[in-house]
Amino acid sequence: MAANVDLSTNVAGVKLPNLFYNASGVMCQTEKELNQLIESDSGALITKSATFLPREGNPSPRYTALPNGIGSINSMGLPNEGYEYYLNFAKNYNYNNSKGKPLFISLSGLSVQDNVNMITAFNDADLPCILEVNFSCPNVPGKPQLGYDFEGMENALTVLAPLIKKPFGIKLPPYFDIAHFDIAANIFNKFENLAYVTCINSVGNGLAIDVETEQVLVKPKDGFGGLGGLMVLNTALANVNAFYRRLSPGKQVIGVGGVTSGKEAFMHVLAGASAVQIGTTLKEEGEGCFTRISKELSEIMASKGYKTLDDFRGKVKTP
Template sequence: MLIMRNLKTTAGGVSFENPLILASGILDENGYTIKRILEEGSGGAVTKSIGMEERDGYMPPVVVEHENYIINAMGLPNPGIENFGEEIKIARTAGKPIIGSIYAADPEGFLNLAEKMVDYGVQAIELNLSCPHVKGFGTEVGSDPVLVKEIVKTLKGSIDIPIWSKLSPNVTSIVDIGRAASDSDGIVLINTVRAMAIDIYARKPVLKNTYGGMSGSSIKPVGIRMVYEIKKELGLNIIGVGGIESAEDAIEYIMAGASAVQIGTAVWKYGRNIFSTINSGISKFMEDNGYENISKMTGVAVQ
């Protein structure tokens, strides 16, 4: 029988029993599904990104599926912050960290949402500065270093729990944006890569919204590069995300500089037990290669 190594880690100011966290947007709009995933071995969970008002999202088709990636343009459907307290209450009964993801257009909007999330009892706030397909939010906010700095400063000055900034890969210089967000307790890299697909028989874009965000194993090399670059240039505390499907993928992110990783599309593709499978694989790798803990592996590949 495999003896589980010490998988504990502290990432972005939050302690986790293992380095795997459910990513925002996948089975995390509902308290019971979050709880179930935490019970199946995830060390923590990020909620769906929540805004001030309830949003229906876009009309279908909202997803393009491919063997190695999916492209989604959901349009940030969510119940709105006032309706989300009950879901967090249910999710918290699993006894593991819940990170509240929020989106807004300006610092005041983010602050109002963060204060509500604090009242609901989350352990950290994840600022979605990076949704690639919703006008006025996401990348439009997250590609402006002055606005990013202002948002982070406003939240750090008023909120007592850790603040994570989730950045977009759809920018010219990730280091410039990372620097603007450097007062955050954790930098989350990466959100989806702006993409599209065309139906050649219908001769038109597949997604109703035309453009979407690509996730899944195809984006992993982009995520690894950005985690590495931010670790090397700025030395910040990082949570890696993008295309993780196996223990080897998670270890690659950790060696590039991540203290923990998030998993999204692979939960959709392979099911909830992916967390225990990846945890066992990481543990075996640590045993075979003499790593005592996650922090000893974090950033070892950075030169």
């Protein structure tokens, strides 16, 4: 890592040793995987999105990397161990033995009441973790993404935000219309303890086909799945910057999508990201990607004379 470069950051009032951690859904379903993240060079870790009860998820094959490193397609269907599993992990989480990494807990109830019940359980346990509510899973058959139902999302936040006793975040689907950025940001700005938004989740309902076999590459939903990796970078950057510009002062954006190297991470911060999550690259390369990408980002910053992330965060230029 380049000398005199500081990659530390703060999210929801909590310090991260560096800005990188896993995207929820990758290397975070089991305690074994979460412990791998603790031992890695990530700056934090987030759990798999938890439902009230355990889920096996969709049938396989449900994930595949796409050719030429362009990204991935998945239709996982929220496989997870159920919220009580992650609640117990949080109860036993030892910050002294975790390299100072904050623990984020992702919750994805299949109803608002599920989220109420899970949030209440975490509140009762009074744990020093940060809750993130997932409004954006595109791969549960029969369940639309709440992030695209603005009235429903505001109603959910009206119920959930007062229950959450600490600053919290939400994970969002990608938006593609300027009016939708405006509408969503106006909703989020109404809730004082909504500290950050994570964007983006995978771009929903792509279709990948193998020319040789003339077959789709994932089984669920007739082959339709969420797109991730390098191909979604520009959509992710647009969402990061759109919310960075529109959210009230003090609210933050976590960038995720298309990070394969330090270069893409630099662009996420330049667009306004306070931290950066890594999904497809982590899935394909393993936790060593945190070491490599941190080094690459440090070298880019040093070459430009930047010593901290604040030196260039949100300072992307227009012609």
